[in-house]
Amino acid sequence: MFSKPKRRWLMAASTTLLAVSTPSLANTPWEASVGAGVIYAPDYLGSDDYEVRVWPTLNVSYGDLFYFNIRDGLGWNLIRHGNWRLSPFIGYIPGRDNDEDLERLDKVDGGATAGLRIAYTHSAWSYSAAIQSPFTGDVDGYQLALKTRWRNQLSDQWSTSLGANVTYSSDDWTEDMFGISDTESARSGLAPYSPDGYLRFGVTGSLTYSLAAQWAVTATAGVSQLTGDAEDSPIVRDIGDATQAYTGLFLSYKF
Numbered sequence: 287m288f289s290k291p292k293r294r295w296l297m298a299a300s301t302t303l304l305a306v307s308t309p310s311l312a313n314t315p316w317e318a319s320v321g322a323g324v325i326y327a328p329d330y331l332g333s334d335d336y337e338v339r340v341w342p343t344l345n346v347s348y349g350d351l352f353y354f355n356i357r358d359g360l361g362w363n364l365i366r367h368g369n370w371r372l373s374p375f376i377g378y379i380p381g382r383d384n385d386e387d388l389e390r391l392d393k394v395d396g397g398a399t400a401g402l403r404i405a406y407t408h409s410a411w412s413y414s415a416a417i418q419s420p421f422t423g424d425v426d427g428y429q430l431a432l433k434t435r436w437r438n439q440l441s442d443q444w445s446t447s448l449g450a451n452v453t454y455s456s457d458d459w460t461e462d463m464f465g466i467s468d469t470e471s472a473r474s475g476l477a478p479y480s481p482d483g484y485l486r487f488g489v490t491g492s493l494t495y496s497l498a499a500q501w502a503v504t505a506t507a508g509v510s511q512l513t514g515d516a517e518d519s520p521i522v523r524d525i526g527d528a529t530q531a532y533t534g535l536f537l538s539y540k541f
Contacts, residue, residue, distance in 0.1 A: 318346045321538030323504075327531075330382045331463065332512060332519070334527035343536050361403060371405045377418055379425060382463065387525045390474035394462060397423020410437050427458030435490075442496070449490045455516070457482045464519035476524060481515030500540045507533040 321343040329335045345355045350371075354360045359377030381396035382388065401418030412435045419428040435449035455463070466479040488510030496502045509531040517528040 316346070316348055317541070318344075319538045319540040320344050321536050323534055323536030325532060325534035327534075328527075329386070330388070331380075331530065332516065332522040332526040332528070333387070333530075334525070335386065341534065341536070343538055358403070359399070359401075369407050371403075371407075373403050373405070375401050375403055375416075375418075377401060379418075379420060379423070379429075381423060381425070388521070391466070391470045391476075391521070394425065395423045397421070397425060399429075411435070412437070425459055425462045427456035427460075427462070429456065429459055430454045444496075445494045447490075447492045451488045451490070451510075453486045453488075455483055455486070460484050460515055464516050464521055466520060476520040479519055479521075481519055484512065484514035484516035486513065486516070487511050502538050502540070504536045504538065505534070506536070507531075 323341055323343065324338055325341045326336055326338050329337055343356065345353075347353045350363055350366060352360075352362050353373075359375045361373040361375030363371045363373045365372035377399040379396050379399055381394040384391050384393040397420045399418040399420045401416055403414055403416035405412065405414040407413075414433045415431070416433075417428060417430045420426065431451060431453045433449060433451040435447055437445065437447040439445045460481045460483050464479070464481050464484075466474070466476050468478050470476070471478040488508060490506070490508035492504055492506040494502050494504040509529065512522060512528040512530065516522060522528050
């Protein structure tokens with residue numbers, strides 16, 4: 287697990303890498319899409335209560351050098367070799383409010399993360415591995431995520447993607463999200479709990495229809511499964527659910 291000095295070092299290293307001067311970008315094009323939609327998802331990771339939220343979408347890239355999107359954060363493809371990319375990035379992880387089922391537990395503030403991602407693409411397939419650690423908010427430790435995705439253009443107007451992922455969260459990360467202190471136990475009636483790290487498995491899918499050259503509608507859905515000490519936490523076992531699903535519908539405009 288990462289100590290706070292190591293977290294500060296990782297933050298400094300990643301932000302320095304993002305700021306280092308690069309070769310001339312004068313002939314490198316910008317691409318961007320922006321949109322919004324609604325998503326039906328659990329209130330928090332491990333909840334069995336669902337709610338509808340308005341959710342923005344934003345994807346920006348500067349050639350093959352820089353990228354920004356809500357899922358992957360702000361990154362710089364520091365190393366580009368064939369189909370391989372290595373990028374330091376700044377991301378964000380959500381926290382957890384202390385309302386409704388969790389009103390007697392402490393609030394967990396989300397925060398910015400510093401990380402490193404390696405990615406490989408081949409034809410319709412893409413693979414990535416990323417490690418990140420928060421440097422703001424209430425969550426400590428680190429998280430490692432492995433992802434694969436398949437994309438296919440079904441026709442001039444229809445395209446689809448399918449993906450799978452596995453995420454490991456360290457002991458500190460899991461403690462902050464799923465642990466229950468003696469004080470919280472006394473307030474809530476839930477048993478004290480001090481977990482170790484855990485794995486989360488998930489699958490996702492999307493279907494996109496191009497309304498015009500620049501407008502598109504995307505339907506997306508996914509499901510994930512908490513395992514190990516996260517699944518066994520009273521936050522999940524007693525008042526939540528280890529199976530987490532979501533679905534959403536989005537409208538986007540491409541520049």
